[in-house]
Amino acid sequence: MGGAQLPPQRPVGQPPVAGAVAVNFVPSGGGAADTRQPDVPVKQPPLPPDRAMLHRTEQTRTYPCSACGGQLQFDIASQKLRCPNCGNYSEIEAPRTPVMARDLREAMGELRALQSTTSGPEVTGNHEIKCQSCGGTTSFVGSLTATRCPYCATPIQRDDVHNAPARLPVDGVVPFRIDEKNARSLVEKWVSGRWFAPSEFKKYKRMGSFASVYHAYFTYNADTHTYYQGEQGIEYTETYRDSDGDEQTVTRVRWYPVQGEVANQFVDVPVLANEHTDRERIKTLEPWPVEDATTYSPEYVAGHLARTYDRDAEESLPEARSEMEGEIERTVRRDIGGDQQRIHSLNSTWNSLAYKHVLLPIWLLTVIYMDRPFNVYINGLTGEVSGERPWSKIKIAIAVTLAILVVVAIIVLYMKFGHHSTGHGSTTTVHHHSTHRR
Known part of the structure; x- marks a missing residue:
């Protein structure tokens, strides 16, 4: 199984060039520089056993309520497990501990060795299981690992993916902060602001699908030193006379050779690890507060969709x-x-390279309009909205027609009242001269 070539590390004992400039990189969000140091790569502590009911035959897990036998799900407002049937709350048993990065080369070396001898669970195509609550068939499509039974709405998780030895484990999760009510309010505001969207599209509450989905991300920490060679340009002006004798000014540049070294530290640069046709749109949901991630537990995913x-x-x-x-x-x-x-040359040395595998929350609205899906995404932590909507040809035509009518009306009014005003002035002037002659 091939992968991207990892950047070379600095040879042992090679010192950095004096005068290096250290820069902390804040990914895709602007604001103040992040002064956190890249995490020290360590192994994650083992998780305590959770309260899930494991279904060995189907390799799935559910979370039955101890009070009524219903199914618990992660409640965003309380940040606890809650039974929608009886309202019983249960604390999350997993400890809330910070997520530490793993050394990329070491982790990938171990993974490739395991993959050469062990086959991982299938995460392509359809994986069908039997719901242990109602006996209906539930399909996990592609990399989906958590869903609901389409017949009884029982939250079901695949238990054979995240802990599979031939796959990278999930290190952390940033649980949803924006609940469904607030998410719908945000998307309602966004949809209402699409003036030229078809009226049918704005009826998304009746025709759209709204879901909470944890997406898989890898975030990267790196420490780099870069030696460069280039030129610095200093602008100056010259004045001369052209062939007509007019004075002209031109800006010229003097170039001076330079060389040096800079240092950059990168913390939590996020990359969506799911295949997605809307990658650029999802990218605009950044920045993600990955520093708030807690050690992963499947309890946070209960009742929500999730992808590996x-x-x-x-x-x-x-x-x-x-x-x-x-x-x-x-x-x-x-x-x-x-x-x-x-810049003539850049030679970067990557002194360290580490990653975290985290699940990040996104609300997804999908509306089918004219047999085509349109998706709107809401950052489940910050409320940032990004999406696509159809254009109403009728509304655009009406707007263009109104614009043309306004322009025509202005021209007609100008021709009528503008010429009348000019004629009145001319008449006044003639009358004045006539009086003067008398």
Whole structure:
């Protein structure tokens, strides 16, 4: 199983160049620089046994309520497990501990060795299981690992994926903070603001699907040193006379050779690890408060949808590395200074490279309009909304027609009252001269 080539590390004993500039990178959110140091790669502590009912034959788990026998689910408002039938609350048993990063090379080496001798669970196609509550058939499509029974709404989780030896374990989760009521309010505001969306699309409450989904992400920490060579450009002006004798001013640039080294530290650069046609749209939901992640427990997923990764930490790395390299280039340009910069060469050494596998929450609205799905995404932590909506040809045509009518009306009014005003002035002037002659 192939993957992306990992960047080389600094050779042991090679010192950094004096005068290096250290820069902390805040991914996709702006604001103040993140001064946290990259996490020390450590092994995650073992989790205590949870209260789930494990169904060995189907390799699934559910969370029965001890009070009424119903099914518990993670309640966003209380951040506890709650039974929707009797209202019974249960505390999350898993400890809330910070998530530490894992060394990427070490983890991927162990994973590849296991994959050469062990086959992992299937996360493509359809995986059908029998619901242990009603006996109906539930399908897990592709990388879906948590869903609800379509017949009795029992929350069901695949128990054969996240703990599989031939797959990377989930390190952490940032539980939903925005509940369904608030999420619907946010999407309602977003949909209402799409003036040229068809009226049918705005009736999404009756025709749309609304779901809470945990998506798989890898976040990356890195410590880099980059040696560069380039030129600094200083602008100056020259004045001369052209062929007509007019004075002209032109801006020119003097170039000076430069070289140096900069240091960058990257913390929690996120990459969506699920195959998705709307990757760019989901990207705009950033930034994610990954620093708030807690050690993963399937209890947080109970009653919500969840997906495991489609691309592992090595396969997802190129996207993060591209983002990091863009920030390194911006750091180099700032270090070169001047009015303009030319970069001739960049030689980066990656002193450390670590990752976290975390689940991040997204509310998803899907509306089928004219046989085509339109998706709207809501960051389940910050409330950021991003989505696509159809355009109403009728509304656009009406708007264009009204705009044309307004323009025509302005022209007609100008021609009528503008010429009348000019004629009145002319008449007044003639009358004045006539009086003067008398």
